Amino acid sequence: MSMYSLGIVKRNIQRADRAAVDQLSRFGAATVHEAMGRVGLMKPYMRPIYSGASLCGTAVTVLLHPGDNWMMHVAAEQLREGDVVVAACTAESTDGFFGDLLATSFRARGAKGLVIDGGCRDVKDLTTMQFPVFSRAISAKGTIKATLGSVNVRVICAGAEVNPGDVVLADDDGIVVVPAAMAQQVADAAAAREANEGEKRAKLAAGVLGLDMYNMRGPLEKAGLKYID
Amino acid sequence: MSMYSLGIVKRNIQRADRAAVDQLSRFGAATVHEAMGRVGLMKPYMRPIYSGASLCGTAVTVLLHPGDNWMMHVAAEQLREGDVVVAACTAESTDGFFGDLLATSFRARGAKGLVIDGGCRDVKDLTTMQFPVFSRAISAKGTIKATLGSVNVRVICAGAEVNPGDVVLADDDGIVVVPAAMAQQVADAAAAREANEGEKRAKLAAGVLGLDMYNMRGPLEKAGLKYID
């Protein structure tokens, strides 16, 4: 099943291991992105609809057409506890594909939130519900239900590839996608990365310079850096 | 009097019926936009200067030149209780046409807020005053007072037509313009639209799918949707 199929709903998908997802959920997007080797990040035009929104879960993907949210209803049925809906669009659109009624439905089906490369509306209600949404736009403009897209096919969302079942983790810093098969490995790498951050932070807070802590003076001199008065 | 007139101030305008405006003020921009038949929405680049800002009132329109806010002072005199100033610009500009002094004056004259296809400044003071402004930009850059525009002519503001006296309603989701003559009819349609939202929300919260609630399964099958495992 690939991104080259319209009119398809895949029911059985291989979700990332729940324990690995839980471990990943303790880290921020920046840390996970580093742990991934700096790949899998969506474009920075994607922003949370309210300050402090965050989410981490397994992707149920949706491929939409501009101005048409029919497939969002189809996706609702495929949701399980802990999923995140990831909605891509076949062309750039800022229309409000999603609002509080769909959020109510998604939440009832177990969803943790939504990532959509399109618009969102009912921001006030969604904030009250604390239903996290990351979108490219906010717009009151509604959508029609006329054209088939797909559910649970591979999609490109805001410049990142998302396969059904992948881990999607989002916070104020951005949205990162971890392939299902790499979830545990990335969680371990993230943990290792954070392990010595406390020590580094303490040193820096005490006035130690990164120049010294990271031994940069030699390489900088070798690169030709000159100090003048 | 049309948008093709510069140097004009129209004093007597036909404001939308007050009772209809009050009724409209109870609804969100998304609901009113739907009730309008999905027309009359400004572009989504217009954003509130502080989170949670909203307004609803009758439009006093202003046509500005880039970098010149002279007409804002002329508009102040035309304000009545319950008005909203809608400022359009003859070319794209992010300059700060509006700040806390004008806000003080507008409020003293009865204004509910401002919608401006340009920049705004003094955001901190305006937030303290809770004077709602929806703008395309925030900028400290001030403006001059050198060129005539117009007040209370028809304007195109952020892609929407606004006639003096029209109802302008804005919240986190966007800004919608209701022609004065349609205010009551749109208020009624909005009320009808919201009437059964509570029931729908309850069903969705209980886990009923939109697929079933909206009887979408038949049309989706007819359109060719295929489920695979």
Next chain:
Amino acid sequence: MSMYSLGIVKRNIQRADRAAVDQLSRFGAATVHEAMGRVGLMKPYMRPIYSGASLCGTAVTVLLHPGDNWMMHVAAEQLREGDVVVAACTAESTDGFFGDLLATSFRARGAKGLVIDGGCRDVKDLTTMQFPVFSRAISAKGTIKATLGSVNVRVICAGAEVNPGDVVLADDDGIVVVPAAMAQQVADAAAAREANEGEKRAKLAAGVLGLDMYNMRGPLEKAGLKYID
């Protein structure tokens, strides 16, 4: 020393007079920009990473390459109490050049905050720290340490020239740069400008029109403004 030098760190810079900086810090960016004669403002795409962030201090400048934050560590050593780091980039980049570890280091060295024509990450931590950052983007994407830029050379940051030691003042309305030699003069002009704002505000709040307070009716009539009914 000019912007046309890469691989240079200037250690001794002429910082603006501390007393003048303190006086400037009492004013908003819009007021200072007016007091400057409406020059020295950065582009409005620069935004605070959290609502209400503000800063005022003397510039330590950094010239970065896209995706490379090596020079930020070099800059840390040059910081003194009351400085603000101003980071420009040789090409447009939204990468996350800055996060909470660098913020910890900068603060330990006395920095008041950061202005960066690039991306920032660790927004949640920076908000908790209340370390003010003004940036063109927020992005989880990290950077490498491979190429020499410069520290304390003249830079163009978001369209404004910044020389080391200049006063940089930022709040919700924008970011304004005051040349070190003009700091006292601009502080005085800002004070003069605010002196009679209270009186103006009181008059406007009482319903006096700007048309009358500023004697605009004559000039408007002379310019040809026509009132119609």
Next chain:
Amino acid sequence: MSMYSLGIVKRNIQRADRAAVDQLSRFGAATVHEAMGRVGLMKPYMRPIYSGASLCGTAVTVLLHPGDNWMMHVAAEQLREGDVVVAACTAESTDGFFGDLLATSFRARGAKGLVIDGGCRDVKDLTTMQFPVFSRAISAKGTIKATLGSVNVRVICAGAEVNPGDVVLADDDGIVVVPAAMAQQVADAAAAREANEGEKRAKLAAGVLGLDMYNMRGPLEKAGLKYID
């Protein structure tokens, strides 16, 4: 009939006087825009699909939905010799609503060209046909035929109001809309404006300065301009 009606086709429209349109067609967009008093210009993001494209005719308007070009076929039937199709969209869209087949049909019905606040495709064929199109984007992405818009209602296209029958004139400099009722008056103003351009150009080519030809030295001195060495 207004912009607030969907699902409407108006058959009888009042086209601008043919002789006035012919006179206007001799001028450039910049000249006509000046003759209009600097109103009625579309946003500068609208560009010709090939260098040198230009058009002048009477508007048949179309209101489209994003990704849906059904109404373009409805519009074709309403075309008469000398018309220009002006297509607006209810939300921003870059989809390719128009290609060589529709161009063939439009031309067969007498159309002079197309102005569309959306995307266009088949650029190579349209260039070969020399069928002028001004659009916001070029995109190979096709559109569906599912939703009713309207034909010959008032639309807002790229920030300008267009009523059916208005004169639309476009060239490399932009697109200007002349209300049908003002066509002759604007043509006369444009002619007057161009009358003495030749003389001015000759003087300037001979080295006479605008400072002297327009008598600007006095006003500049009065405004405070200072010459230094």
Next chain:
Amino acid sequence: MSMYSLGIVKRNIQRADRAAVDQLSRFGAATVHEAMGRVGLMKPYMRPIYSGASLCGTAVTVLLHPGDNWMMHVAAEQLREGDVVVAACTAESTDGFFGDLLATSFRARGAKGLVIDGGCRDVKDLTTMQFPVFSRAISAKGTIKATLGSVNVRVICAGAEVNPGDVVLADDDGIVVVPAAMAQQVADAAAAREANEGEKRAKLAAGVLGLDMYNMRGPLEKAGLKYID
């Protein structure tokens, strides 16, 4: 091998069938995009660097870092007759990663052209060489050679997934990616699609309306379209 690997060069890739590529090369991007079922199109911000540029070939992919073109030289060695280089970037960058020297090398190795989600320079020379490049920007800014990316891994380029060996076809209308395994099937569908275009064009040129040719009048009436005078 996936997009989640940096520092990798895959030497043996499965290129699309040559005969199918040749057949595809006879069609325009819009036709091929339709034949694909309207998927696989890059974003419309990608533009040819000279008017009339077009290309069709099998993808050799490159994953670059912003401001670093080291991998382009690595890619050159992997090129075979009929290939197209497709360069993605780990973050948005407009730097000039490519110029006439690399073009000379790519052409000597058999390349048909370049698609790059970044900047290009030496436009004048590339135009003289008639070496087709489709890019997001043109910029004189050069790049460094410091960081490993990858060659012949799956990349996301301008919103489209590209696997090594896929067919990439670009012209004035845009850039479409055909998976290698679907090349023949899409070529056949494109041929079928064009088969009756001539007949349609002739009818439309003779004045037959699309309304009649496509039997749209019934569906439009059923959808509620109303004609008024």
Next chain:
Amino acid sequence: MSMYSLGIVKRNIQRADRAAVDQLSRFGAATVHEAMGRVGLMKPYMRPIYSGASLCGTAVTVLLHPGDNWMMHVAAEQLREGDVVVAACTAESTDGFFGDLLATSFRARGAKGLVIDGGCRDVKDLTTMQFPVFSRAISAKGTIKATLGSVNVRVICAGAEVNPGDVVLADDDGIVVVPAAMAQQVADAAAAREANEGEKRAKLAAGVLGLDMYNMRGPLEKAGLKYID
């Protein structure tokens, strides 16, 4: 004299050495930018108004206000043979500050062309005249003559600092600014840079790889690059 002065015209400026300017004029913008050490480049949103436009000359600078071109006439008087007008604006503006009449005047005074961080109009006439203009936009919208800016002060134009008398060189690849005092040195560096380009091009055309010509294989291996099949 600095960028912090409005209402100033500096008459005597130190132009770059004519012979050095002539030497620089033989190179492209990319080559000169490299010879400068990759600084001094304007942002890539600046584009020529017609294909193939290029210019090289000494800067006469103008600081404009949005929508006001008064200072362009003041600048005309300061022009000498071989100058290029460089116009910056105190806020972003796309208005058409410049057209064929000013071009006629500038040419009569010896100007080689215009670089403007704003809009331009009369593109057809300017193309016929072959008067090169590099601008951020094309727009028919005219400007007023009401506010003082400055002539021959230091300006920031499209992100680059320009001092009166600096060399400005522009072609399809971009616009680069060479400080007057560095003109000869940069011309020499550019010549050295081009000296062995012909030999490199010949090698690459013969199929030699950059990997070998630049001895990259060792560094790539050391950086960890892996080849797989």
